[in-house]
Amino acid sequence: MTQEAAHSTKQSNSSNLPLLPTTVVGSYSVPEWLERLKTDYYLHRISPAHLAEIHDVAIKAAIKDQEQAGIDVVSDGELRRDNDIDYLLARIPGVSIRDTNKSYYYDYYDAEVPEPLPTGDTSTLGLVDDFVFTRSQTDRPIKFSFTGPFSLSRRIRNSAYSDRADLVRSLAHALNAEARELVAAGATRLQIDEPFLAGYPDDAGLAIDAINLVTKDVEADWALHVCYGNRYARPSWEGHYDFLFPAVLDADVGTLVLEFARKGYGDLSLFKRYPWERRLGLGVVDVKSEDVETADVVASRIRRALDVVPAERLIVNPDCGLRHLPAFVARAKLKAMVAGAAAVRQELSVPSKPARAEPSAPTLTEES
Amino acid sequence: MLVEVRPTKKLRGARALDLTACLSPIVDALCEDALDLSRLRLVCDWVQYKNNFRDVIDVRPILTPAARNGGNAEPDEDNLEIAVDLRRCADTNLADVVRNVLARRGEPEGLERVYLEDWSTGTTSRIWEFNSLYWRFLGVWEKATGRLYEQALPGGESDARNIAGVHELIKEMFVVWDDLAAHNALPDELYVIELGVGNGNQAKTWLDEFAKLDAEHGAEYYRRLHYMMCDYSEHVLALARENVSDHAAHVSSFALDATTPMTALGFLRYKVFLVYISNVYDNLPTEDVAQIGGHTYRAEIRAYVAKADAERIAEEFGLEPGKLVGAIDKLLSLGPELLVDALSAQFPDVTRAAAFWMAVWDALKLEERYAPMSGLDLYEIAPGVNGEMLRPLLERHGDVRMQVSNGAIASFVDTLPLLHPYGRLQCHDIFVTDPHQYRTGFLGPGKYDGSIVNWVNGPLLQHIGRRKGFDVGYAPFAHRSGTNIVTLTAQVRD
Numbered sequence: 001m002t003q004e005a006a007h008s009t010k011q012s013n014s015s016n017l018p019l020l021p022t023t024v025v026g027s028y029s030v031p032e033w034l035e036r037l038k039t040d041y042y043l044h045r046i047s048p049a050h051l052a053e054i055h056d057v058a059i060k061a062a063i064k065d066q067e068q069a070g071i072d073v074v075s076d077g078e079l080r081r082d083n084d085i086d087y088l089l090a091r092i093p094g095v096s097i098r099d100t101n102k103s104y105y106y107d108y109y110d111a112e113v114p115e116p117l118p119t120g121d122t123s124t125l126g127l128v129d130d131f132v133f134t135r136s137q138t139d140r141p142i143k144f145s146f147t148g149p150f151s152l153s154r155r156i157r158n159s160a161y162s163d164r165a166d167l168v169r170s171l172a173h174a175l176n177a178e179a180r181e182l183v184a185a186g187a188t189r190l191q192i193d194e195p196f197l198a199g200y201p202d203d204a205g206l207a208i209d210a211i212n213l214v215t216k217d218v219e220a221d222w223a224l225h226v227c228y229g230n231r232y233a234r235p236s237w238e239g240h241y242d243f244l245f246p247a248v249l250d251a252d253v254g255t256l257v258l259e260f261a262r263k264g265y266g267d268l269s270l271f272k273r274y275p276w277e278r279r280l281g282l283g284v285v286d287v288k289s290e291d292v293e294t295a296d297v298v299a300s301r302i303r304r305a306l307d308v309v310p311a312e313r314l315i316v317n318p319d320c321g322l323r324h325l326p327a328f329v330a331r332a333k334l335k336a337m338v339a340g341a342a343a344v345r346q347e348l349s350v351p352s353k354p355a356r357a358e359p360s361a362p363t364l365t366e367e368s
Numbered sequence: 369m370l371v372e373v374r375p376t377k378k379l380r381g382a383r384a385l386d387l388t389a390c391l392s393p394i395v396d397a398l399c400e401d402a403l404d405l406s407r408l409r410l411v412c413d414w415v416q417y418k419n420n421f422r423d424v425i426d427v428r429p430i431l432t433p434a435a436r437n438g439g440n441a442e443p444d445e446d447n448l449e450i451a452v453d454l455r456r457c458a459d460t461n462l463a464d465v466v467r468n469v470l471a472r473r474g475e476p477e478g479l480e481r482v483y484l485e486d487w488s489t490g491t492t493s494r495i496w497e498f499n500s501l502y503w504r505f506l507g508v509w510e511k512a513t514g515r516l517y518e519q520a521l522p523g524g525e526s527d528a529r530n531i532a533g534v535h536e537l538i539k540e541m542f543v544v545w546d547d548l549a550a551h552n553a554l555p556d557e558l559y560v561i562e563l564g565v566g567n568g569n570q571a572k573t574w575l576d577e578f579a580k581l582d583a584e585h586g587a588e589y590y591r592r593l594h595y596m597m598c599d600y601s602e603h604v605l606a607l608a609r610e611n612v613s614d615h616a617a618h619v620s621s622f623a624l625d626a627t628t629p630m631t632a633l634g635f636l637r638y639k640v641f642l643v644y645i646s647n648v649y650d651n652l653p654t655e656d657v658a659q660i661g662g663h664t665y666r667a668e669i670r671a672y673v674a675k676a677d678a679e680r681i682a683e684e685f686g687l688e689p690g691k692l693v694g695a696i697d698k699l700l701s702l703g704p705e706l707l708v709d710a711l712s713a714q715f716p717d718v719t720r721a722a723a724f725w726m727a728v729w730d731a732l733k734l735e736e737r738y739a740p741m742s743g744l745d746l747y748e749i750a751p752g753v754n755g756e757m758l759r760p761l762l763e764r765h766g767d768v769r770m771q772v773s774n775g776a777i778a779s780f781v782d783t784l785p786l787l788h789p790y791g792r793l794q795c796h797d798i799f800v801t802d803p804h805q806y807r808t809g810f811l812g813p814g815k816y817d818g819s820i821v822n823w824v825n826g827p828l829l830q831h832i833g834r835r836k837g838f839d840v841g842y843a844p845f846a847h848r849s850g851t852n853i854v855t856l857t858a859q860v861r862d
Contacts, residue, residue, distance in 0.1 A: 231862055232837025236789055239553055
């Protein structure tokens, strides 16, 4: 079986998108007032019910911002999440978090796995509810992302497994079960984020093996996002994407979503050196800078990528999540990104085709 | 009436302060007045700086918020804070002073004081022009006083030139670099920045020791090292360059404002392994905020010279009393050297101009009042940092007044983006490390020679650092005992 054929099921659902579709990586601008309210929740000043209502409103606004910017594939902005790690760890059976107080919502918990994670636990992580709510709020295609098993494992004190790889694989099984639930609920585009992988380049093989456990038998359009970290709008590591190859060629995903705008586009050469015949999610706006790129800059970045990846396999996105940017900057960057993609699309003489509405999941009313 | 006595340590021991003797005449005098005592705040400090901006007793009006949005806050006759400097109480007829200051409340302004400015928020006060003048014309000041600025520091030297501390720091960097090199992740060029390089003594010590330790270590890091010396003063940068001439190939120098290092060093974003700062933050502009009765206020200040001092100085330098402020304006805008050209009759040479500068500086005082804040989110601590960062400190510690350390925070947040993911910011300064210190001590402003000193709000820096993804820790300065100097270390967390 060719590589292309092997991953064909992971690339479905793209036919209703224009050439050079635009999307986000996942997170969206978290307003300062929302950070304060989230922190108030962790300080037990507001109830879970109030926080959930606040999140609903914020997510609606985030989706609206993306729609108005012209983004083809939108997300919920991950606005319910405290951070990329704990939102999942706190829900995975067998992960122990003794102190759930936080003085700042974005802080990481001190998580431990004291015993091997239970197998056969049928409880879900609750991501389906998040997806269903998002589905009810937009007709646009939705990307739903979650942090991958390797990165989750790096924030866990492991007292259970003599081989850390077993912890990674156990987490992958838990995520696989959740992915199945998401697809059953109507999710078609799933993305695994591995923000810690660049800090442990020697573990790329392990991380890819675990990703394949997450995607196993889950019929979705899978993407893998690897960046150099975006904690507090700073890179956690520096380096090059060489470490991903050739291991990532074995990843059972249809799209590789990478950070370029901040680092430069030198690593595009990797796509000449290695036979990656799937899609590339090209980072075209720097999420660690509040300077708004122009559409021309975005377009020139896309053109550069077209030297190594054909337009049919190029997706246009920011470098990473937009969570640390002020909302007005995030909006401006998305608009520039959409305009830049449109300009290149026009050059390619392909009529722009608007994103078609996807069938909605059962609509949730405000009260439900 | 609320009486707050902050220097509680002074109330015990063989030389304990006689608080009753201080407070009794003050309270007696207050009782003679028709003031609503139930709303009065009487706060007592021990102002340890012999040269400072305070009178023995100051009255600080607490303004009332405007009734409508956009209106001005208004004075409330009975809402006052009376501030007492306990250190000077023994030499003063306190009852008379209190009667005098209370009596002045109803008088037209300017009878007893010559004001140099209108009310300001603190960082925009003219006192910072004096501070800037000191660093710009440090050579003139040093010549006039006959001593170098380092000699004016407590202990007579900067803590920066401590070899044990330098060794420790360099060796820790070698460990990080060795590890990065092992993973092929060490950049070709290794950047170190010193903000506030002064005369370059620290830089020279650091570079000498680095070269020596690197030779022993054998990794040839010195060959890749770039040491960036930064200072506000061109005068001291020139001295510093001369001082480190043995390392000229590895050193660059930049004249920059410590509050905005990225303006000159933006090309080093995420590339710097060490930013070293010694005794800079305490000298940068600051404002004070206060929590009073559950409301948040900003301390507004107004620089003045007492009328008697103004007349004395004017007479000494042959100025008409009404021309004193104009002469001060010229001094601040032109500097002492050009003042000689501008007012040659009064200042025939730089020595005389410097004497005028010192006399005015010595007499300079600050009047204060509290202006209500209309929302912490509307208060800009520093570019990109709004007042919400103060909330945890203000909410958790009851009625408290503290420095915001605006300049230090501006510098700090504009420095952090320079740091490599494995980089470190190390800063020696006088940091408040526990908010409780604001209840027990006077932490500035004071006068250090011709400059201003304020303790730096460490908990606020720590909080802001956390929100920027950095662990900020404080430790007593490890290489000299009996010092107030604290070492701040900031490194990427998580």
